[in-house]
Amino acid sequence: MISTRGTRHCFFIGLAMKRLAALASRLDCGEPTRAVAILHRAETATEKAESQAKAFGSYDPSALAYHEGQVRHALGDRTAAVTALQESGRLRESVYRRTRVRYGALLAERKLELGRLDEACADWHQVLDDYPHVQSGRCDDRVQEMLRLIRPHRGTAAARLLEQRARDVVRART
Structure with a gap:
């Protein structure tokens, strides 16, 4: 050795x-x-x-x-x-899409915890850009968690737009 x-x-x-x-x-x-x-x-x-x-x-x-x-x-x-x-x-590295989806969603969740809703929504939109290109139960879980977390913020335009886009992306995958 x-x-x-x-x-x-x-x-x-x-x-x-x-x-x-x-x-x-x-x-x-x-x-x-x-x-x-x-x-x-x-x-x-x-x-x-x-x-x-x-x-x-x-x-x-x-x-x-x-x-x-x-x-x-x-x-x-x-x-x-x-x-x-x-x-x-x-x-x-940009080739790690699945990791980008999982950890990008985690970053958005952490920002939401800090009350940074607009930044969280922007990060989740980036997650949704990559999400259709991955097959992963963990990524599916992160997107479902995003939908749950964003629900209380539907009163804002950013949250409504994100929720609608996420639902459309999820629907297109099934």
Whole structure:
């Protein structure tokens, strides 16, 4: 087995992401300090590994930003969570449509939690642009969740337009 700093960094990043995902689901059990420490270690390892990426590959920066968003949200820092999810979307390769649908919908949900309805609707419209091109139960779930979440906001033109478009897109798929 060849052991190099680059491969060790990539290995650590992968482990750190698994630990972050596990901690994000348990943050209500007194783990927030540990989660932030792991997040910082993963970021540092990513920076070190990127310099060796050509030789050894690297962890996807959009995935790291996504996990940061999940941890920040679980810690209650919803604004930082939205910022991280936006960065994740910016860094994601355009060929990953299914991921764009799922995580774009999550970003819209997080923005709605912050009361940023117009931004959430804009993000959901982007989700609907990609949705017809994917076959995924998880994506179907995200669109159904969007319809549920937007229902109370039907009094606004943005929500009504989004709801009608979503219903049309869903109907066209069946």
